[in-house]
Amino acid sequence: MSENASPQEIKALIDQYQVFAVLSHIRPDGDAIGSQLALGDALEKLGKKVYYFNEDGLPESMAFMKGSERIQLPPETAPADLEVAVALDTAKRDRVGKRNVGILDAAKVVLNIDHHITNPGYGDVNYIIGTAPACGEILYDLITELDLPLTEITRDAIYVAVSTD
Numbered sequence: 001m002s003e004n005a006s007p008q009e010i011k012a013l014i015d016q017y018q019v020f021a022v023l024s025h026i027r028p029d030g031d032a033i034g035s036q037l038a039l040g041d042a043l044e045k046l047g048k049k050v051y052y053f054n055e056d057g058l059p060e061s062m063a064f065m066k067g068s069e070r071i072q073l074p075p076e077t078a079p080a081d082l083e084v085a086v087a088l089d090t091a092k093r094d095r096v097g098k099r100n101v102g103i104l105d106a107a108k109v110v111l112n113i114d115h116h117i118t119n120p121g122y123g124d125v126n127y128i129i130g131t132a133p134a135c136g137e138i139l140y141d142l143i144t145e146l147d148l149p150l151t152e153i154t155r156d157a158i159y160v161a162v163s164t165d
Helices: 007-016 030-045 098-106 135-145 152-164
Strands: 019-024 049-053 084-088 109-114 125-128
Touching: 007 109, 007 125, 007 135, 019 030, 019 098, 030 049, 030 084, 030 135, 030 152, 049 098, 084 098, 109 135, 135 152
Parallel strands: 019 049, 019 084, 084 109, 109 125
Antiparallel strands: none
């Protein structure tokens, strides 16, 4: 596995770019969808443009979450303005699904944030904490350490992420 980036390096990446796609694994659970909504909403509150893609879409069981309507099926081709693709809660690159692999390939930078110890560090920038019980916990720590916006949507999504993994 490649070396983890520091939280400050991730903050620099967020500051440098304007257009993000937040992705999670196929057959998403609460940690996957919660992580997408948590990070995506925080990025939006910073003024970033955010795409929320999941190969299998939004599970009906997660539709109660505020902001969940943002989760969309990925397009056939990546958005032309895409800069950073963020793979969340996805131990293997191909687990984001075929179309989302295309999103990863099209991005200028791939940021990989995960809690699975088996993650080989496939991103250009990796932040993998194998001792964390959920990706949502990693995001909470990053969001608070970097003083990113902790909105109601972000807060509730993190709760779902850590309580349903």
